[in-house]
Amino acid sequence: xxxxxxxxxxxxxxxxxxxxxxxxxxxxxxxxxxxxxxxxxxxxxxxxxxxxxxxxxxxxxxxxxxxxxxxxxxxxxxxxxxxxxxxxxxxxxxxxxxxxxxxxxxxxxxxxxxxxxxxxxxxxxxxxxxxxxxxxxxxxxxxxxxxxxxxxxxxxxxxxxxxxxxxxxxxxxxxxxxxxxxxxxxxxxxxxxxxxxxxxxxxxxxxxxxxxxxxxxxxxxxxxxxxxxxxxxxxxxxxxxxxxxxxxxxxxxxxxxxxxxxxxxxxxxxxxxxxxxxxxxxxxxxxxxxxxxxxxxx
Numbered sequence: 001x002x003x004x005x006x007x008x009x010x011x012x013x014x015x016x017x018x019x020x021x022x023x024x025x026x027x028x029x030x031x032x033x034x035x036x037x038x039x040x041x042x043x044x045x046x047x048x049x050x051x052x053x054x055x056x057x058x059x060x061x062x063x064x065x066x067x068x069x070x071x072x073x074x075x076x077x078x079x080x081x082x083x084x085x086x087x088x089x090x091x092x093x094x095x096x097x098x099x100x101x102x103x104x105x106x107x108x109x110x111x112x113x114x115x116x117x118x119x120x121x122x123x124x125x126x127x128x129x130x131x132x133x134x135x136x137x138x139x140x141x142x143x144x145x146x147x148x149x150x151x152x153x154x155x156x157x158x159x160x161x162x163x164x165x166x167x168x169x170x171x172x173x174x175x176x177x178x179x180x181x182x183x184x185x186x187x188x189x190x191x192x193x194x195x196x197x198x199x200x201x202x203x204x205x206x207x208x209x210x211x212x213x214x215x216x217x218x219x220x221x222x223x224x225x226x227x228x229x230x231x232x233x234x235x236x237x238x239x240x241x242x243x244x245x246x247x248x249x250x251x252x253x254x255x256x257x258x259x260x261x262x263x264x265x266x267x268x269x270x271x272x273x274x275x276x277x278x279x280x281x282x283x284x285x286x287x288x289x290x291x292x293x294x295x296x297x298x
Contacts, residue, residue, distance in 0.1 A: 187201065
């Protein structure tokens with residue numbers, strides 16, 4: 001299991017793989033204030049072919065091909081202040097996407113930024129949403145290091161959409177909202193009950209939350225978990241999954257609580273749980289907690 005995936009599980013409590021919850025928990029939360037929901041419709045898009053090092057255009061679907069076990073890096077310059085959505089899709093599984101700041105593909109890069117966002121879901125339907133100021137530059141990278149491929153193929157086709165952020169491009173239904181949360185947590189790991197002093201971690205993630213239907217999911221709609229309980233403006237859900245292989249198996253269990261301000265769109269969360277990994281010669285047990293804060297993006 002890749003360490004980045006483990007951190008995502010510990011921070012956010014959603015399973016990277018495994019079964020979905022079947023709990024049915026219709027909620028009676030109130031409506032959000034007007035203007036929080038974001039732009040509904042996708043703008044008109046153009047199509048372009050891209051290769052390593054190209055500059056990417058706004059409101060464009062870029063078509064490319066990536067060799068297996070490699071990465072491609074592109075550049076994007078924001079010409080005005082906008083909320084940007086970067087959407088990666090491919091028929092091959094588990095291509096990954098990242099956006100980092102300080103891209104410099106032209107002389108009109110006026111702002112320095114240290115943005116670092118990653119999307120590494122189990123499939124290849126990756127989404128990153130961020131706010132850009134006029135003149136800011138960004139590196140956008142697609143990698144295939146953890147992909148699953150046809151054995152007869154040496155590369156994968158992909159589509160990379162750069163668009164002014166909107167609900168249609170994010171694939172949201174009428175009552176679904178896209179929420180971005182940055183969480184800071186601590187993990188204590190050790191053999192059995194001998195835990196060390198702990199290590200800190202931080203990560204930003206995207207969720208789909210439907211307060212009316214009572215569920216939360218990954219940004220691609222996978223691993224949907226129904227709310228276990230609702231109290232005032234908060235909901236709680238539990239998540240549990242296991243992975244088993246010939247020489248290694250793991251189990252993660254967590255409880256997450258999300259609180260929502262329906263006037264401002266601010267969402268906070270608290271996650272706690274345990275992670276156990278076993279190999280033939282040893283067992284690693286971890287306890288983790290995290291607190292996060294963010295807001296509705298779309």
